[in-house]
Amino acid sequence: MFAAVLALTAGALTASAATAPPASALTPPVGFTADNLATYQTNGIVWSLAEANGVVYAGGTFTNVRPAGSPAGSNTTSAVNFAAFDAATGAPTGCSLSFTRSSGTATVRALAVSPDKSTLYAGGYFNAVNGRGANGLVAVNTADCTLRAGFAPNFGATVRALDVAGDGTVYAGGDFQSLDSRTRRFFGAVTAAGAVTAWNPDADDPGRTLKVTPDGQNVLIGGDFFTVGGANSHALAVTSAASGALTRAYTGNFIPSSAVIKDIVTDTASNGWYAGGEGAGGASFDGRLAMGLDTFDQRWRDTCQGATQALRVYRGVLYAGSHVHDCSTMGGFPNQVRKHLTAQSVGDPAMLGWLPDTNDGIGEPVGPRALTVSSRGGRDFLWVGGEFTTVNGVAQQALTRFATTPDTGAPSVPVVSLSAPRAGAVRVSWRSGLDLDDSLLTYRVYRNGGSTPVHTTTGSSLFFSRPQLTFTDTDVVAGRSYSYRITASDGTNTSALSANATVTAAGSSSPYAQRVLADGADLYWRYDEAGGAFAADASDNDDGGVYVNAPSYRSAPSAVAGSSALALNGADEYVYSDRLHHYTSPTPYSIETWFRTDTGRGGRIVGYGNNIGSAQGHTSGISDKLLYLTDNGRLAFGVQAGSTSSRPTVTSAASYNDNAWHHAVATQGPSGMRLYVDGVSVGSNATADNRSYNGYWRVGGDAMTNGWPSRPTSTYFAGQVDETAIYPSALSAAQVAAHHDLADTPPGPGDTTLTLTPTEDAYVNSVAANTAYNNDQLASRGTTAYLSYLRYTLPTAPAGQELRSARLTFRTSSDPTAGSADSHTLVPVSGAWTESAVTYNSRPSLATTVLGTISGATAVSTDYSVELDAPALGGALGSAYSLALTSGGTDSLRIWSGEVATAAHRPQLVLTFGAE
Template sequence: MRQRSRPVHLVLAAALLGTASTALAAGPAQAAGEPTLTADPLSTWQTDGIVWSLAYAKGIVYVGGTFSHIRPPGAAPGTQQIARTNFAAFDAKTGQPLPCAPAFTGGAGTVRALKAAPDGSLLYIGGSFGKAGPVGRSNTAALNTADCTIAADYKPTVSATVRALDVTADTVYIGGDFGTVQGQTRERIAALRPNGALLPFKATIRGSSIPNDPTSGINAITVAPKLNKVIIGGRFTSVNGSLLGVHALAGLDATTGRVVDAFSGWIPQRSAVKTLVNDGTNFYLGAEGTGGGVFDGRIAGRLADGSQIWKDTCLGATQAVLPYKGVLYSGSHAHDCSDTPGGFTDIKNRQHFLAQSIADKTILPWFPDTNDGIGEQIGPRALTMADGILWAGGEFTTVNDAPQQGLTRFAAAPDTGAPQVPLLHGASGSRGKITLSWKASWDRDNGVLTYKIYRDGVYLTSLDKDSRYWNRPDMSYTDSVAPGSEHRYSLEVTDGTNVSGRNGPVYVTARN
């Protein structure tokens, strides 16, 4: 697991080598040292379309989306394909596909939400479809994970797309674009028993005063059963007929649907909540703004009292968040995090994965990346953790600049990527002095790198420096040698595990 640099290390490095950019500033000291996963993707199967949702249960990762086939790692589009219609299952450890493959068809033919029951026995599925495998289902279904059969008793009729799901031991919460469930009015959100029976829970979600307003909807749900609270996110401005300062985010009583947290002022106009998750203590969200400079980042809040812990200011719509061991992983297309600790100013190349300290929102040195991909060209859309491996799905067609469509995975080890070695220069400006100079390298999952200098093939010294791909400070070292002597120098870079190839040699003669 990769360790981010501690503030004291930054101070020492700056003292030795010059002041580092403020873009590398860390957060409060108590947040130092959160480990991240490696940025080196594991070999992963691919899809031929968009992955909208991921879920894990009993050693299996389930994938939902809009696709027709899967194919092996490294296979080019259209080759070595196996039919999978909007749904696939993979062994969580090996990553190999499993035969569990009911087709979800009819409607718009897409799976948008997956969530396993707490005991893993059932997988609840939402989307836009009219059939789940061989049986008719109306935009939601449940799968028996033991034998991959569609559950017979869970078959509610939902009038439009289900985009969000969360599940407790005795309740299934669904959210989306619908106006009725089981023929009864349920605007955008409903609660059901595991057998599909509709519960009295009711909250009317609207984007305006117009019933069934198509601009309003639920994108995300997270439930805290011990607090009897369900938090919803989406694109709306009214809950239960009252504004209450509500915009795009609300906390509801999990039994009645009454508003218990309005989160007034959290989400600005022209911004919508796209993802919600909780860890039993805190909840986390990601937002998508419409228009330049509109809130696109992440917020951490407390479940118990609905208070805000922190809010970042990154631009680049956030589609997925996932907390794991003190780190909040996210999928977005971040391009400006200049006001967030550890962040970057506006850059041409979007950064599609981020890792942040849950303690203080500092952006940690973990920078695997994808392209924007197909569809809406958003990049990553979904994240899930399975046995210590982070699975990511979305619209992308490359990962770390290599072809890879729809799915990828990251583990804690092994770290296999060595930093690139920079170009070394040498000159003698005074008697018996040789100054070597180079630009700092960078690594996808380590902040501080070590630069080892060799003179005449023998190790001379090493220097540490903190860097990122958008901030590669100039570095130098002055060697004292005999006046008039000629020496050859080379440089190698290590992240503590992997060592780059040694560059050079550079030949320099010291002045007399």
Template sequence: MSGARKRLWKPLAVAAGSIAVVTVASVLATAWGDTSPKAGTPETVTADPLSTWQTDGIVWSLAQAGSTVFAGGNFDFVRPPGTTPGDYAQLSRSNLAAFDVATGKPTTFAHAVTGTAYVSKTNPGSECQTIGTDEYLCDAVFRAKTSPDGKALYIGGDFTHVDGQARSRLAGFDLTTGKLDAKMSALVNNRIRGIAVSATTVYIGGDFTTVNGQPRTRLAALDRATGALLPWAPTATDTVRALALSADGGRVIVGGDFAKLNGSNENSVGAVSATGTGALTQWNSRPVPAPSGSKYSGVTDLVVAGSTVYGGAHGEGGGVFDGRFAVDTNTGNTLWTDTCLGATTAIAVQGSVVYSGSHGHDCSSMGGWPQTNPSTYQRLVAETAGSGSKSTLLHWFPYVNYGPETSYYKQGPWALVADSNYLWVGGEFTRAGDADQQGLTRFATKSVAPDTNPPETPFAAATVGAVGSTALKVTWKATWDRDNADLTYQVFRDNGTTPIYTTTATSNFWTLPTLTFTDSGLAAGSSHYYRVKVSDPYHNTRSNPNSVTVPA
């Protein structure tokens, strides 16, 4: 689905005469975790986007400290929900902004992150990088990370200045004062993509080859207290996109496009010691397959929860791995990999649920939606954090589009962050749910924000046909709901307020069973009015009327 989302509303159609109907009983392999899940299945946030301020560009990264979410990216302003770019109420926020987690409103945290002006596509200069055929980035914040105590924020990317002060792709902020950290001013000679933060150290990864004039091959570390470059110097053979620190602080998990880490074949993800020079540590498996010719997969994001690191991957070329994986941080043993197709760009973990941003177009191997022509994309996905050797898709299908038609990427979500109540999503999208919403949106558990979205409108018209002279068979295609798998259907006759038939059916956007009800004992030739109502577990409803005359 691309562009603005359209409601699919078709009125129930009346068909005279007898019809042959087959009721489809679908076997659905997906675990139906939603806002009202079956026993033993984790509950997701709702699929209802909450009122949230927007950006006028792309959000590449999100980080959270306490009640504040920080967004880094390529944007100049933030504005209220429901407004268009240039709105009178917009606030200047240059590539970095902060928002209240619970209200979605901006805070007073405001720093101008800037870069060197673009020169040309053929000679972009050292401060810019051409992306694709028509985009360039000179001042982007690609990664934002907060310290474990929530008192500091660190950002990395392409920028050269913060608040007019020289900052070569790395900057830090004291969140107790809101001020720029004067000590974190290392000279990094190329883009930073990944950051991890411990109590004492800031670890960085990206495309750079020197820091403060000293050789550092895409990985480096700095002392948080002094800003000094540390001896930690593992090497990667290609871009490092993500870093994560193990819960005990002893290991740094490294993800990216590289084939080798410290000279060892690690295939896009591995682990090194968090101390010393960053020697390789135990990593017993290869969750991301090795390159095959021009086809390869790279790790885009890593999140640690307990003793598990969850990752997302993107692929170049057909038939590559671009789903999600879970690895034990202590051993490097792979716990599970999923097999959905469609590049994954962001990961967040909330309790027993792993959320991801992607452009998933084929999850049939996991009991999800199949490949279609044209492709059907689901850009936000939820699955179980896993037990044993598998993860299972959950019933959570909120809508965001891929972004403006002029975008080179057309990915949609690029960043996720979650706490126990909220899930924030950042990216290049311009619609979320049924509303225009650019760059940022958020979702919440039903304990914080009740599930209010009704089921989707039916995809196909219903029919009514005679069964003999005193009965009518009502047949309709089930609809589906974005955050509830089981929906209840009620059939009402004439002006009755009590349903004459009630049934519950499981459905999703790719599996819509056909449902029937036969109304018997009617007077021959009598005229009747029918209404079919569908509701989710929270009594959010849709209905369609129909009338028919029983043949004499």
């Protein structure tokens, strides 16, 4: 039903590990790492780049350069609109030319090097270079950085594009309409000596880019124009290199009227040429074209939105500078945050796993403006210039570079979720990692602290689709606890081990969960995670989710026996699917979830939308297949009928904001729409149609336009959700009723889980040795000591059962120093203490037994858990039991205490009992 889309075309990457090769640094055919190198910066925009003999030249609108890491205005060296750099070090070479004007703002907009690398041509808007008169174009000897005498063409306005043919002819495009007093509208050429040639395309609007074909017979031109030589050809044309006459026109809507062409490059190896467009609106052209050098016909078209500014081909890969943000028109990711550097194979528009990034920066702003490739010292370098002020999240203005080697960036640390879905099995699920130059990664799963992996697999991921991967461990014993950690490797660099996760193997299965899976759910979020940002999918479709803005985990009571729920604040917390889906109407589907609330503001409970979720608040412009609550508590199920504004909706007569759990199922198929609540149908209509588009499932909130009937005041849901499932079929009434009736059925004998909150807790501080601290935080540190104490009332074991496992779950506080890189231990308290009176000077004595060790709790406002010594606690069942949190390190750990207002943030002791 909802086929995951992981790339821009049918050649999608997948998370399947069955036949994937081992990961290697730089997933082929990517040739550059995503690790930006230290490079000098400018204080303004770099518009153009060129290279010769290991030197990279930058032209633009700036007045100085400074080293990497230097803030604007510090450590500057004068460089007026031009600078030259060592390709391998990123430092200036000493070649200094100053491009100025007697009035107005001078700028260098175009750079090109002769085929023999002896001459650099610089074009733009200037009338002097180093004080010597010049009108828009100069020739520079690359050997000694001097102006070539006698080369003095006079352009009537800005030169924006340059290329040099094998015979030395210099072709130019720009805003000018005269060249040496001859009419040359927006395109013209001069010989190596500076004499005007006969080449005259005679366009009607400015030229932005041009490229001589490798055979020297034609010049490919791009820009704003609509006619060339009086004939229609908008934005793109092929002209004779001798006369400028049209060789090939592009008419009709080949390039939409609202678009211009910003860059053209050629590639002999692929016998192709490539053009980048900048347009306005979704119907325009912002992407890339692949064209043939033999026929000048189109080979493929990338219709992503994002104003392509610069292109370069390197070893079969087309690198682009843009701000791509929406590829939905070609089956890719929908509108989301901008990405500024991308790569595609010259034979296929599918996005490759190379995604270093800049910001938009100053100016328009659009980010990168220019690319070039240079070689020096046995390495190749991709240089990027533009308007940006950051690279990979670090301050760096207008220039950066990437090399072919070495790859030093490790993949992100996997996020792990564990479950015990049935007897004799533990399911280890994790969100696939992200590496900015490696889409294919190798994962190794380690069990119980072992150094040898128990499972190794590979999987592919991109920034907009990070599929869940799963390993089912069947070498387990019911009632025994198992811990797992995972690494991700690109073949050269390996991530740190994931945080330790622990689960107790079950002796039986959840009847509810097994029925949901048996009925075909292909997305099933149970919300049983102890924390983190990953929502595991219990189905075999591995469609994991992402928790946004840290909703409250392990909320109790849950809707289904043996499970836990998720609490949402109704303001900004939600979950979105981590895989892009494509839905085609009228394919049937079902939405199922449990919810509990007492809100009077309504809210969107489950829905489908065209935008990826994020903490930055990216909401969907298109959404339907919605299950939402109205302000008066009525449940509504609505769709958008095709692309029309009609929104057929089924709404319940009863209200359900009564703070009780309710089971909701919405189905749509050939017989129409139907809504069930608590196992019974509450309404239907005959609508079988809905909206077809790429998108993501979201639980807890997203945009809702005013056209939805009884649109709620809040589009975010305040309350609890549990057991959300999506099906590729319309569930029958009998199936819905069976699911509802199974919710209260426990997993079966042998498993009893109890969750306890502290009856007392406090911490002490050696600096204030006589002060009692019993506020909403606990703390632990060895130097300048903090110690914390917790007391729990332990129950007796259920009849015929014994304590099999115990763990402490906790959330680090929002204090900026809450996370800790040190280890912290939990030990029994042997002395007496009370919450209101304990101080550092009156602190109780501690036992030497270590119940558990906390490590890796480095993030603030994040949930963690630690496995405790169950036999040690088992001897204290039926009594009040105290434990202390201590450390010998210098890095403090701060966690929420039992006094914190949000119940789910309090430190909880989770006890699991099994048959004796």
